[in-house]
Amino acid sequence: MRGKPIINNWMYILAGLLLLILAGFPSLAQANSGQESTELSNTTYGEPEKLLAPLTGTVSIFDGVVGKEDGHNVMYTTAKGIPARLNVVDLDNYKLLRTITLEGAESTWAHEVTVDGDLYIATIGGGAKLWKYSPKTKVAEVVATFPGQTFPYSITSDPEGNVYVGTYPSGKVYKFNSEREEVTDYGKMIDESSRQYIRSIAYIDGNIYAGTAKDKIIKYNIASGEKSNIAASLDETGTVYDMDKVDNRYLFIRYNDTKNGYIYDTQTQKWLDVIVPNVRGLHVEEESYNGSVYYMTPDDKFMSIDLNTLEINDTGMRYGSGLRGADWVEFNDPQLPGKSLVTINWSGSVTIFNIETNQVIERPSLVKGAPAIMNQVKNGPDGNIYISGTQATEGAIFSPSDNSTVSFNLGQGDSMSSFGDKMLFGVYPGARIFEYDTKRDPANNNPKQLFQIGEDQDRIGDIISADGKTFIGSIPDYGKLGGALTIYDPTGEQTTPTVYRNIVENQSVVSLAYKEGIVYGSTSVNGGLGIDPVAKEAKIFKWDVENEQKIEEISLSIEGVNNPQTIGDLSFGENGLLWGAVDNIIFALDPHTLNVVKSKKIYPDGALYYADWQTVVLEWSNDILYAKFDNNLTAIDPKTLVSHKITEAKSFTIGDDGNIYYSLPSNRTLLYKVEVSSTGLIQEILDSYHTSEDIKQPVYAELTNKLEQAKHQLNKDDKSKAVKHLNALLKHLNNESLSEFISNEAKGLLNAKVENLITALSSGEDEPPANSIPLLNSDFEEPLADGIIPGWTHAFQESEEHYHEISDERSFSGNSSLKIVDTVRSASVALYSDKIDVEPGVEYMAATRAYTEEGSASFLLRFYDKDGNQVANYANHFESMLGQWEEVNTQGVAPENAAYVRIYAYTTSYQVGTVYFDDINLWTKQN
Numbered sequence: 044m045r046g047k048p049i050i051n052n053w054m055y056i057l058a059g060l061l062l063l064i065l066a067g068f069p070s071l072a073q074a075n076s077g078q079e080s081t082e083l084s085n086t087t088y089g090e091p092e093k094l095l096a097p098l099t100g101t102v103s104i105f106d107g108v109v110g111k112e113d114g115h116n117v118m119y120t121t122a123k124g125i126p127a128r129l130n131v132v133d134l135d136n137y138k139l140l141r142t143i144t145l146e147g148a149e150s151t152w153a154h155e156v157t158v159d160g161d162l163y164i165a166t167i168g169g170g171a172k173l174w175k176y177s178p179k180t181k182v183a184e185v186v187a188t189f190p191g192q193t194f195p196y197s198i199t200s201d202p203e204g205n206v207y208v209g210t211y212p213s214g215k216v217y218k219f220n221s222e223r224e225e226v227t228d229y230g231k232m233i234d235e236s237s238r239q240y241i242r243s244i245a246y247i248d249g250n251i252y253a254g255t256a257k258d259k260i261i262k263y264n265i266a267s268g269e270k271s272n273i274a275a276s277l278d279e280t281g282t283v284y285d286m287d288k289v290d291n292r293y294l295f296i297r298y299n300d301t302k303n304g305y306i307y308d309t310q311t312q313k314w315l316d317v318i319v320p321n322v323r324g325l326h327v328e329e330e331s332y333n334g335s336v337y338y339m340t341p342d343d344k345f346m347s348i349d350l351n352t353l354e355i356n357d358t359g360m361r362y363g364s365g366l367r368g369a370d371w372v373e374f375n376d377p378q379l380p381g382k383s384l385v386t387i388n389w390s391g392s393v394t395i396f397n398i399e400t401n402q403v404i405e406r407p408s409l410v411k412g413a414p415a416i417m418n419q420v421k422n423g424p425d426g427n428i429y430i431s432g433t434q435a436t437e438g439a440i441f442s443p444s445d446n447s448t449v450s451f452n453l454g455q456g457d458s459m460s461s462f463g464d465k466m467l468f469g470v471y472p473g474a475r476i477f478e479y480d481t482k483r484d485p486a487n488n489n490p491k492q493l494f495q496i497g498e499d500q501d502r503i504g505d506i507i508s509a510d511g512k513t514f515i516g517s518i519p520d521y522g523k524l525g526g527a528l529t530i531y532d533p534t535g536e537q538t539t540p541t542v543y544r545n546i547v548e549n550q551s552v553v554s555l556a557y558k559e560g561i562v563y564g565s566t567s568v569n570g571g572l573g574i575d576p577v578a579k580e581a582k583i584f585k586w587d588v589e590n591e592q593k594i595e596e597i598s599l600s601i602e603g604v605n606n607p608q609t610i611g612d613l614s615f616g617e618n619g620l621l622w623g624a625v626d627n628i629i630f631a632l633d634p635h636t637l638n639v640v641k642s643k644k645i646y647p648d649g650a651l652y653y654a655d656w657q658t659v660v661l662e663w664s665n666d667i668l669y670a671k672f673d674n675n676l677t678a679i680d681p682k683t684l685v686s687h688k689i690t691e692a693k694s695f696t697i698g699d700d701g702n703i704y705y706s707l708p709s710n711r712t713l714l715y716k717v718e719v720s721s722t723g724l725i726q727e728i729l730d731s732y733h734t735s736e737d738i739k740q741p742v743y744a745e746l747t748n749k750l751e752q753a754k755h756q757l758n759k760d761d762k763s764k765a766v767k768h769l770n771a772l773l774k775h776l777n778n779e780s781l782s783e784f785i786s787n788e789a790k791g792l793l794n795a796k797v798e799n800l801i802t803a804l805s806s807g808e809d810e811p812p813a814n815s816i817p818l819l820n821s822d823f824e825e826p827l828a829d830g831i832i833p834g835w836t837h838a839f840q841e842s843e844e845h846y847h848e849i850s851d852e853r854s855f856s857g858n859s860s861l862k863i864v865d866t867v868r869s870a871s872v873a874l875y876s877d878k879i880d881v882e883p884g885v886e887y888m889a890a891t892r893a894y895t896e897e898g899s900a901s902f903l904l905r906f907y908d909k910d911g912n913q914v915a916n917y918a919n920h921f922e923s924m925l926g927q928w929e930e931v932n933t934q935g936v937a938p939e940n941a942a943y944v945r946i947y948a949y950t951t952s953y954q955v956g957t958v959y960f961d962d963i964n965l966w967t968k969q970n
Contacts, residue, residue: 082666082723083680085757087803088689088703089718096414096712097439097448098432103415105434106325107387108154109134109370110162112178116372119162119176120387123150123434124413125712127166129176129183132393132409134372134385139409143183145174149416150434153198154368155206157221163206165195171210173198173219187219187226197244197254199288209241209253212572216241216251216263232261232270236522236575243286245294247309252294254283256521256573260296260307276314277305282521287327287369289336293350297322302341306350317353328369328384332398337384339365345396345403360396360403364388378402389436414712419694421459423466425481426699430714431456431468438468440485441714443698444788451485453477460506462513466490469503474517476503476531476540494531498542499523501571504553504656505612512588514562515540516552518656524570524577526551528562528586546593547582553656554611556621558634561594562586563621567609569655580606583613583623583637601630601642611658616668617681624659624670627651629679629686643684643926646672647898647956650922664697665724671695674708677924686924689717700792701728720799722754728792737786745775746793762804769801816887816965818946819877823849823961824857832861838873838947845870845950853959855892855928860961863900865950872950878943879965881906888934889946891963895923898956902931903947908940915941920951928961 107120116134121127127148131140149168156162162176164183171192176183189195189210197209206219214234218227232241232253243254251263252273260274260283274283281300289295293315294307304319323339335347337358345360367389371382374395384396391410396403418433428441431453438453456477458469466479468490474497479490501520506513515529525548531540546552550566557563564584568576585595599610604625613623620631620640627650630642651673660671668679669689676692679685692715695705701724703717729746732738738746749772756765775781776793819825819834827833827849837847850862863872881887889904899922906915917935937944948960 081680081682081685082721083678083685083687085754086665086667086678086719086721086724087800088678088687089720089799091690092716092718094441094446094704094714094716095448097430097441097714098415098417098435098437098450098712099412102389102391102408102410102412103150103432103435104367104387104389104391104410105150105152106154107368108156108162109368109372109385110156110178111160112140116374116385117178118368118385118387118393119154119156119164120368120391120410121145121148121151121154121164121166122391122410122412123415125149125168125416125710126413127151127168128411128413129164129174130391130410134393135374137393137406137409139411141181142411143176143181145183148172148174152196153208155198155200157200157204157206158202159204159221161204161221163198163200163219165198165208167194171195171208173206173208175221186224187217189215189217189226194240196240196242197286199244199246199251201246207244207246207251209244211240212238214239214241214255216244216253218265229263229265229268232263233257233259236573238572238574240282240573242282242284243296245286245288247288247291247294250309252286252288252309254286254296256282259283260286260294273307273312279303279305285322285324285326288329289327289350290329290331293336295327295336295338297324299324304338306336306348315350315353317348317355319348319355323365326366326369326386328371330371332371332382332384337369337396337398358398358401360401362394362396362403364394379404416711417694417706417714418711419456419459420696420704420706420714421466422696422698422704423481424461424464427481428696428698428704428714429459429466429479431459433711441704443700443702443704443716449485451479451490452487453490458503458506460508460513462508467493467506467508467513469506469515469517471502474500474503476506476513476515494540496527496529496540496542498527498544499525500527500529500542500544502656504551504567504658505555507555507557509557510560514555514557516555516564518551518553518567518569519571521571522573524549524574526553526566526570528552528555528564530588541591543586543591546586547578547584547596549576549578550581551656553609554613554623554658556613556615558615558619558621560588561634562588563613563634565610565613565623565658567611567656569608572655576608581608581610581625583610583632585637595637597637599625599630599639601625601628601639603644603648604628609653609656609658612661614661614663614668616663617666620681622661622668622681624661624672626653626659627672629659629668629670629684631681641684643686645670645677645679645686645924646675647895647922647925650899651675660695662695662697664701664719665721665727669695669697669703676703676705685927688924688929690715699731701796718795718799720796720803722750722757722800725793725796725800726750726754728789728796732786732789732793737789739784742775742781742784746772749775757804766801766804769797769804773797773801814967816879816967818879818963818965821963822857823859823861832874834877835861835874836877838875839871841872842870845872847872847874850959853894855894855961857961860894860959861948862957862959863948863950864957865898865900865955868953868955871952874948874960875905876946876963878907878945881937881941881944883937883939883941885967886934886936887944887965887967888932889963889965890930890932891948892928892961893921893923893931894928894959894961895925896957896959897925898922898950898958899954900956900958901947901949901951901954902933902960903949904933904935904944905947906935906937906941906944909942914938920954 103123118132129143147169148166153165164174171189173187192210194211240256284299285297304322306315391408430439454470456468468477477490500517502518504516513531525545527544568578627646692705753768825833845865854860919933
């Protein structure tokens with residue numbers, strides 16, 4: 044891997060929304076001009092390197108449905124992934140007919156075959172969408188979207204082929220008219236909180252029945268719009284997770300909390316006099332068989348209930364899963380007489396229940412899956428990277444030493460932490476804690492469940508371990524407020540966990556830190572989904588472990604922080620300060636007084652978005668604080684608070700090798716790496732290998748000496764002499780006569796780190812790009828000519844509220860920069876360059892240094908034809924980190940009819956801000 048400095052990293056290229064550094068060199072993070080040399084300023088960050096898709100061991104399926112295609116019975120099912128994949132399985136000949144990619148979708152809980160045989164799929168990912176697949180054309184396409192909705196959890200249809208979809212977060216029901224391809228919004232079925240589910244749905248005789256997560260089953264009459272709650276008499280709580288119509292008359296429903304089933308007669312409008320106990324999700328068949336309905340129980344029993352006598356019977360058949368779809372099929376097979384009930388399981392295996400013979404036949408999975416979506420990545424005590432999946436049944440262990448992975452059984456791990464040689468996982472749902480022994484291979488009992496928190500807790504916000512104990516912060520179940528702090532001491536007399544709920548009243552515990560017998564915690568006002576918060580602001584608290592009591596609770600007093608919804612992460616760092624983050628601000632507290640010692644706004648106000656309970660994740664490495672603000676992975680110098688955005692990341696961790704391992708927001712199936720190198724990091728690695736005796740004297744002493752000399756020269760800003768000492772270090776490191784004193788693993792890692800650093804330091808940071816195109820007054824140092832900036836023209840009329848000027852208030856180089864001030868959204872400020880001739884078909888790249896005092900701005904390339912008509916526009920609408928110079932880039936290919944290009948520094952009509960531009964450059968890859 045080659046390296047380059049961040050001061051003139053002219054090969055940086057923005058890849059659309061990914062905002063990834065795609066250049067062939069690492070970057071050397073630099074402090075502002077005049078700053079003393081710090082560890083961050085001497086650290087190189089390599090180009091993002093795609094490693095692999097780690098979660099590939101299983102197919103993940105939530106639902107399936109039987110249809111007809113070319114005269115054959117087929118199973119339609121969709122495998123979760125990015126993108127999701129629709130699979131069509133021929134049930135008669137049992138073969139996979141086709142797999143169709145659903146671009147932009149990730150998963151689905153809901154398939155429906157309508158009366159005309161078409162398949163509809165309600166998908167999650169990129170917003171709620173409704174897809175239609177035709178068994179005639181064999182094509183799948185999006186036919187409807189539902190603005191503002193993210194999860195279309197339920198779907199049903201009527202005898203005319205219209206489709207009805209129930210959604211989250213608004214708890215709405217929509218109708219899609221298949222003939223006119225029109226969408227009707229029937230609105231919210233209930234209006235009790237800002238986040239509501241329609242988790243199950245059915246249509247019978249002009250009425251929609253919507254199962255909510257608020258106990259209720261709403262009967263909605265389409266003609267009149269009248270609503271009523273038919274579940275009022277059931278005295279049930281929780282989510283109506285499942286609902287199926289049976290014989291176009293009955294509703295068979297299941298409550299998730301109690302697992303009780305009920306049957307509603309829509310003709311008599313009464314509940315049948317029976318509670319069906321111990322029902323397992325997710326479906327029952329829509330037609331009874333000889334008057335009976337068949338369902339599963341959690342203990343794998345295939346049961347029946349007679350709709351006439353209400354007698355419940357055990358069929359004797361067994362199946363180790365729930366019914367993810369349940370449809371009758373008549374096979375042309377004498378061994379399967381009559382009708383058989385067909386379903387599909389999580390991994391894609393099709394199972395057939397033949398009622399007449401009492402056979403259960405499981406057929407192997409033919410489904411083609413997609414790489415599963417990563418949830419969290421975390422460095423483990425063994426130097427491996429542990430990865431959990433979203434809505435998953437497996438995790439993965441990635442070995443950085445050989446880029447290999449091993450799978451293990453795990454649900455959705457929302458939090459991970461090491462405890463000695465063990466890894467602990469907080470698994471959703473049910474707030475369960477699992478333990479993995481890193482000294483053993485994965486097995487059925489490795490990882491194993493240690494305990495379930497209980498106390499209405501559902502999600503794990505954070506896990507930390509210290510002084511032989513584990514501390515857990517959690518978030519309550521759906522529709523509930525009040526998280527908990529849980530303390531688990533596996534070595535003490537009481538090996539069961541102690542749960543302290545409502546440490547901060549009605550708030551969830553989302554982040555923890557520990558020091559000297561005190562747990563420091565931060566909270567979110569948000570509780571479980573489906574309930575609005577009652578607390579006004581998140582808090583920070585201290586908990587005395589020995590005395591089992593809260594000893595302090597504070598509001599965060601920082602300028603610009605008003606009624607924060609969530610505070611966190613918390614982490615101890617430099618000089619024993621308690622570091623934390625909230626929204627776009629990093630801060631450090633005195634742990635004794637909880638007074639703010641220092642703070643800084645890193646990103647502009649309004650630039651970031653956080654989901655419920657989402658914190659700013661913090662990790663330390665080599666005296667650098669890494670923080671993930673929204674999806675912006677950022678390195679922060681704890682001394683100066685100078686920061687540097689590294690890449691976009693959904694989840695990240697720092698490996699034992701000092702490298703950054705992360706998933707992309709745009710494709711969370713892939714694991715990426717950024718190579719990190721610095722003299723300080725190399726010394727940390729040297730010390731670690733010396734402690735483990737992978738590097739022995741005299742090699743350790745000599746390598747340390749050479750490294751100290753290189754570091755000394757860097758502090759004097761003499762890079763050429765630093766490189767000389769680093770080359771001497773490499774020579775000594777690879778001296779064959781000393782190979783007995785160093786392991787191959789240590790030698791390999793150190794060679795990579797030192798070579799990366801040498802390349803970065805030797806890359807000629809003051810040189811322009813190889814194919815640089817001269818620009819007039821690109822650094823804004825030329826004196827004004829009759830009030831005009833040489834080489835630049837302003838596009839719009841200006842006023843005191845929006846204007847540009849040449850400013851000596853700040854500059855990246857020289858004495859001056861271009862300053863744009865825009866305080867109104869009804870106007871724009873734009874400066875554009877003189878014409879620059881271009882060659883069609885060639886890619887042009889532009890870069891500028893930008894300093895954002897507040898707000899945001901844009902940097903553009905606009906191509907024009909010979910008549911002055913705009914033919915292409917490539918814009919970077921940036922919201923850079925506040926209070927420091929950053930490089931901003933854009934690039935584009937000149938169209939066939941392009942004659943020239945202009946560069947724009949711009950605040951658009953929807954932007955406001957005060958932004959400085961300096962050192963604008965243009966270049967091309969073509970020689």
